[in-house]
Amino acid sequence: MPSESFRDIIYTADQEGHRKWVYAIKPHGRLYNLRTLVSVFYLIIFFTLPFLKLHGEPLFLLNIPERRFILFGFIFWPQDFFLFAMAMLTFLVFIIFFTVIYGRVFCGWACPQTVFMEMVFRRIEYWIEGSAEQQKKLNKQPWAGGKIYKKSLKHIVFFAVSFLIGNTFLAYIIGVDELFVIVREPIAAHAGLLIAMLGFSAAFYAVFAFLREMVCLFVCPYGRLQGVLLDKHSIVVGYDYKRGEPRGHLKHGKVEENNGDCIDCHLCVKVCPTGIDIRNGTQLECVNCTACIDACDSVMEKIHKPKGLIRYASENNIASGEKLQFTPRMKAYSFVLIALLGLLSFLMVTRTDVQATITRVQGQLYQKPDSLHISNLYNIKLTNKTRKDLPVHLQLEDIDGDIKLIGDDILVKGESLNETTFFLTLSRNDLDKMKMEIDIAVYSGDEKIKTVETTFFGPPK
Numbered sequence: 001m002p003s004e005s006f007r008d009i010i011y012t013a014d015q016e017g018h019r020k021w022v023y024a025i026k027p028h029g030r031l032y033n034l035r036t037l038v039s040v041f042y043l044i045i046f047f048t049l050p051f052l053k054l055h056g057e058p059l060f061l062l063n064i065p066e067r068r069f070i071l072f073g074f075i076f077w078p079q080d081f082f083l084f085a086m087a088m089l090t091f092l093v094f095i096i097f098f099t100v101i102y103g104r105v106f107c108g109w110a111c112p113q114t115v116f117m118e119m120v121f122r123r124i125e126y127w128i129e130g131s132a133e134q135q136k137k138l139n140k141q142p143w144a145g146g147k148i149y150k151k152s153l154k155h156i157v158f159f160a161v162s163f164l165i166g167n168t169f170l171a172y173i174i175g176v177d178e179l180f181v182i183v184r185e186p187i188a189a190h191a192g193l194l195i196a197m198l199g200f201s202a203a204f205y206a207v208f209a210f211l212r213e214m215v216c217l218f219v220c221p222y223g224r225l226q227g228v229l230l231d232k233h234s235i236v237v238g239y240d241y242k243r244g245e246p247r248g249h250l251k252h253g254k255v256e257e258n259n260g261d262c263i264d265c266h267l268c269v270k271v272c273p274t275g276i277d278i279r280n281g282t283q284l285e286c287v288n289c290t291a292c293i294d295a296c297d298s299v300m301e302k303i304h305k306p307k308g309l310i311r312y313a314s315e316n317n318i319a320s321g322e323k324l325q326f327t328p329r330m331k332a333y334s335f336v337l338i339a340l341l342g343l344l345s346f347l348m349v350t351r352t353d354v355q356a357t358i359t360r361v362q363g364q365l366y367q368k369p370d371s372l373h374i375s376n377l378y379n380i381k382l383t384n385k386t387r388k389d390l391p392v393h394l395q396l397e398d399i400d401g402d403i404k405l406i407g408d409d410i411l412v413k414g415e416s417l418n419e420t421t422f423f424l425t426l427s428r429n430d431l432d433k434m435k436m437e438i439d440i441a442v443y444s445g446d447e448k449i450k451t452v453e454t455t456f457f458g459p460p461k
């Protein structure tokens with residue numbers, strides 16, 4: 001194995017701790033083309049999702065200030081918070097499980113930071129400022145006509161794209177209809193939201209124009225977790241040092257007899273967006289973007305050696321040629337994941353659009369309206385999670401009796417709560433004990449929404 005001293009330095013900072021700007025060469029190759037396709041699909045989803053509706057409702061809404069969440073058409077209320085938390089927990093376990101087996105595939109292929117940085121902002125940079133080498137030269141030039149023009153154009157386009165992302169981000173929070181209202185109405189009427197949107201845009205601009213790989217190296221908590229999650233069986237982007245070492249330059253266009261396949265051309269380092277040398281081994285800075293795989297494959301092709309000197313592999317796979325193993329840790333994570341998925345599915349299936357709780361009014365044991373009947377006073381709380389107004393009526397199950405509302409008929413407005421009080425009167429003859437369990441069905445029209453169990457008190461027998 002190579003020496004571990006590389007772990008004592010940060011590739012993106014010099015000895016004095018100043019930032020070393022990464023000028024990554026644009027990758028070319030099979031995986032980069034595939035990542036481009038995946039990213040196009042990803043970006044289409046990201047920018048269109050807030051516009052999609054199901055039965056007049058957004059398909060996706062994360063309205064944190066009003067605590068209203070819609071995930072794929074399912075409306076979640078604060079009362080459903082446990083469901084939301086369970087979904088988040090399942091997602092977290094999924095990420096952990098996935099990372100244990102597949103390493104940082106998510107970072108390279110699906111993380112918004114990588115997708116926007118590598119597939120949008122860096123491409124804009126290549127388009128305006130030219131190749132990595134041209135960018136380096138431009139930065140060394142004095143501030144004059146050409147440089148001012150290119151830099152201004154780049155930063156204007158960067159801010160415009162960040163503004164678009166900021167608006168889309170806001171649409172995920174407040175909904176696209178609300179966003180259009182803000183756009184149409186005078187600025188002063190929505191100053192707070194405008195400031196929020198400009199804040200998002202400025203944050204995205206700062207991340208993609210200046211912070212860049214620093215987000216993956218120092219900010220992202222998922223990146224920090226890699227040291228705990230990865231083991232020797234995890235799939236990572238790895239350099240096959242058994243095949244590549246000892247490395248050495250070509251002599252007369254050929255690999256020297258006692259050398260490995262690595263010709264020390266540094267192309268894998270030059271394409272790396274985090275500036276590392278993957279030949280040193282798995283490093284926290286590697287976001288598994290696969291650029292070095294494509295770069296090295298192109299070199300292998302030119303020197304007529306088999307591709308895959310840098311490839312997706314586990315450490316064991318490289319060290320001993322072992323195949324991927326399903327380790328006890330992977331089995332444990334799978335078990336927890338399946339259990340959580342089962343519980344989440346059960347909770348989603350049994351979740352209702354209308355929630356009803358019936359409780360007896362405190363301090364009122366029972367009333368005797370006449371010598372033949374006993375009444376109890378109840379409170380009913382109804383939560384309508386849909387957008388439709390629901391007329392509701394109550395009906396006793398398994399016992400005869402009379403339900404009399406105090407006030408008007410119950411109408412629960414869409415997305416709101418309703419609280420009503422009612423008397424339930426039963427015949428004394430039907431009371432076989434002091435405290436009885438009774439079921440009250442809650443109907444909207446002919447549809448029974450749910451049956452609520454409560455208790456009825458009568459005089460001692």
Ligand code: SF4
Nearest residue numbers: 262263265266268296
């Ligand atoms: S691109 Fe391949 S051959 Fe060139 S330095 Fe990297 S590992 Fe060695």
Ligand code: SF4
Nearest residue numbers: 272286287289290292
């Ligand atoms: S080492 Fe390779 S896979 Fe890892 S970040 Fe650098 S280029 Fe991407």
